[in-house]
Amino acid sequence: MSLYRRLFPEDNQTRLWVLIDPDKAPHNELVKVAMNAEEGGASAILIGGSLLFNDAFDQVVQSIKRDVNIPVILFPGSSRQISRYADGILFMSLLSGRNPQFLIGEQVQAAPIISSIGLPAISTAYLLIESGTTTSAEFVSNTRPIPRTKPLIAAAHAQAAELLGMKVIYLEAGSGAKMPVPPEMVKVVSQSVSIPVIVGGGIINSEGAKTAAKNGARVIVVGTAIEEKGSKVISEIAAALFTTVVNG
Ligand code: 1GP
Numbered sequence: 361m362s363l364y365r366r367l368f369p370e371d372n373q374t375r376l377w378v379l380i381d382p383d384k385a386p387h388n389e390l391v392k393v394a395m396n397a398e399e400g401g402a403s404a405i406l407i408g409g410s411l412l413f414n415d416a417f418d419q420v421v422q423s424i425k426r427d428v429n430i431p432v433i434l435f436p437g438s439s440r441q442i443s444r445y446a447d448g449i450l451f452m453s454l455l456s457g458r459n460p461q462f463l464i465g466e467q468v469q470a471a472p473i474i475s476s477i478g479l480p481a482i483s484t485a486y487l488l489i490e491s492g493t494t495t496s497a498e499f500v501s502n503t504r505p506i507p508r509t510k511p512l513i514a515a516a517h518a519q520a521a522e523l524l525g526m527k528v529i530y531l532e533a534g535s536g537a538k539m540p541v542p543p544e545m546v547k548v549v550s551q552s553v554s555i556p557v558i559v560g561g562g563i564i565n566s567e568g569a570k571t572a573a574k575n576g577a578r579v580i581v582v583g584t585a586i587e588e589k590g591s592k593v594i595s596e597i598a599a600a601l602f603t604t605v606v607n608g
Contacts, residue, residue, distance in 0.1 A: 363448045363480045364527065366431060367404060367579075368556045372605050374573035376598045378402045379435065379560065379583030381409040381535070382420045394424040394432075396591035401598025406581060407446065408435035409535070410496040421445045434479075437500065439469035444477040451481035452530065455517050456488045457503025484528045484558075485521030487514055487549075489541045491562055495534025508539070511548035522553045529553060531577075533561025536584045540568055543575045550576025565593070566600035573604045 367375075378397035380390050394405050405428060407421055414420065421443040425432045434441060434449040442449065451474070454462035474481055488497055488505040498505055506514050518529045531541045531549060540562035550557045559572040560581030569580045580601065585593045 363431065364482055367433070367448075367482070368528075374569075374577055374601045374604060375403040375579045376401065376569070376594070376601055377404040377406050377433075377558075377579055377581045378586065378594060379406045379408075379535070379581050380420075380424065381583060382407065382412065382414040382417055383409055384583075384587055387416065387420060387423065390420055391423045391427055393586060393591060394428050397586075397594050398428045398430050400591060400594030401602070402430065402594055404431045404433055404579075406433050406435035406450070406583075407443075408437055408441050410437040410500040412437065412441055417441060418443045418445065433482075436466075436470070437497075439466045439473075442470055442473050442477075442479070444479065446479065448480035448482060449474060450484040450486075450528070450530070452484040452486040453526075454488065454501055454503060455485045455521055456506050456514075457501055459501060459503045462501045462503065482528055483526045484530050485518065485524075485526045486530045486532060487517050488532050488534065489514065489545065489561075491533035491540070492538030495537055495561070497532060497534045505534075508542050508545065511542070511545040514545050515548050515552035518549045518553045518557070522555050526555070528556050528558060530558040530560065535561060537562030540572065543571050546572050546577055547575040563597075564589075566596050569597045570600050570604045573601055 556578035559577040564585040
């Protein structure tokens with residue numbers, strides 16, 4: 361089965377993915393979170409962050425990969441965050457921004473490496489949505505997020521992505537966002553494209569996850585809530601999603 365089909369099965373079940381930021385905890389704790397994620401019902405692990413201070417990125421990916429069976433996918437903030445030990449990479453373009461470095465510059469740096477190590481890549485449109493305060497993603501990328509009251513602007517970006525041949529939309533409020541992506545925006549974007557929509561940033565409990573799922577999100581990404589509340593939040597959200605049908 362292709363990695364894409366494994367990540368986005370053809371059913372109407374929304375999946376939970378857990379984001380692990382290598383800078384947020386010591387190596388052994390990151391591995392423990394990954395193991396808890398698998399046990400709690402997450403269907404993939406994302407590894408990455410806006411910045412990377414940890415110089416052991418490769419070792420973190422390798423250890424996590426060794427100890428879990430669910431796909432381990434890179435979620436790179438830059439071309440530095442590539443590892444041959446992952447199962448694949450979200451090959452993202454920050455399409456909501458107008459900074460050429462994150463639209464195409466980093467991708468040009470990364471592409472030859474990804475090709476040479478044969479890492480499966482999933483073309484992903486990364487859309488940053490205004491979420492109350494300046495997030496790391498906004499600051500580091502030096503781009504303006506899409507206004508949260510403008511779902512049609514977000515939808516137009518998503519449609520452009522699909523027409524360009526991209527395979528996934530990632531609606532991102534930013535890690536630790538005060539407010540998640542508005543439900544109305546998730547709905548309008550999900551109904552505007554036929555490719556899967558991932559929603560992340562500021563989702564901290566089952567309610568938030570279910571709301572995004574009911575509005576069409578195929579995947580919910582959670583990171584900060586696990587750092588703050590512990591791994592039990594993973595099984596709570598996974599269980600809530602299991603009983604939620606996607607309407608988008
Ligand atoms: C960030 O979407 C992810 O890129 C997850 O966000 O850390 O707020 O859960 P949180």
